[in-house]
Amino acid sequence: MGGACWVDCDTNAFAKNLARPRLSRSPCDRTPHVFHKPRAFALDSDKPTATIMLPKSARNPLFEETSERAIRTAHRRKWTLLASIGVVLGAAIGFWAFNKQQERTARSVAVEYVAIDTLYVDEQTKFQESLRAAGDAADYTKSADHTASAQRFAEFSRKYPSDPLGWQAALRAASAFIEAKKPKEAQELLENVERRTLKNNIAQARLRRTLAGIYADAGEFDKAIAELEFAEKLPDNPALEETKLLHAQILYLAGKKPEAAAMLRTLASSVSTEGADASGGRSVATEAGLWLGYWGL
DSSP: OHHHHHHHHHHHHHHHHHHSOOOOOOTTOOSOOEEEOOTTTSOTTSOOOEEEOOOGGGGOHHHHHHHHHHHHHHHHHHHHHHHHHHHHHHHHHHHHHHHHHHHHHHHHHHHHHHHHHHHHHHHHHHHHHHHHHHGGGOOTTOOOOOHHHHHHHHHHHHHSTTSHHHHHHHHHHHHHHHHTTOHHHHHHHHHHHHTTOTTOHHHHHHHHHHHHHHHHHTTOHHHHHHHHHHHHTOTTOTTHHHHHHHHHHHHHHTTOHHHHHHHHHHHHTOOOOTTOOTTOOOOHHHHHHHHHHHHTO
16 A cells, blocks of 8 residues: 555655656747647646747847848838939939930031031132123222121021121121121121120130221220230230230320330230231231331321
8 A cells, every 4th residue: 555655655756757848949049939738747637738938039129120220221222222223313314314405405506607607608709700700991999799698697696696607607698798898787886795795705806806897987986995904814815916016006096106105015025927828918027017118107
């Protein structure tokens, strides 16, 4: 009786010892471990239980919040990067389209200018043919009639006032108007272009020299001198000596002979060959000396 009781009690303790959950996992293992009591060794009075070991991250609100913030930041950076790439691509495409449009516009303007220039050349050719046909009776004091081309050059200049070809067209139209004794038309055209070429020294030099001649012919010597003084101060004036020669001539016409004589002597003593060309044209220095002798200055 006692022996049986000893064995029974020992078996019960042994079963309970085996039924205890054993926790054995690696420190790096974050997955939950479930341990079940073996039903073969459990007593009938024991209820089936399960022990779930959650990883530390599942039980750490701070870790979860940090992870979510990092994910949101990564998404935000991704969309920001994509948006930046889109902006850059859009700007590049817009710049390319703008350049293409500018090229087409420049080509169209050049074609239109060449068409007017062709008309000008045809007018000059017809005039030369008429002189040859007249033979000895030809009047070489006359010049070609460029009325048609001058009008078209003037219209072209008004149409493209900010284009260098528009400036060139204004000068050619003004030259034709001056030859046709229409200085007012030339003056109006050049004054309109002059205001638009302030940043182009070469265009300014030509425009102001032409305007000075128009003003001088109209007796407006002060305006003519002011235009030439401005042109002489331009750093890239390609015809500085010629501008000074015209200045001296207008000073003489305005009755300022001492100033004119001083300027002509300075030009005559210059070693500059400006104005001379391969065809034997006289230099500005030579011209200045001739004017000094002609006016007896």
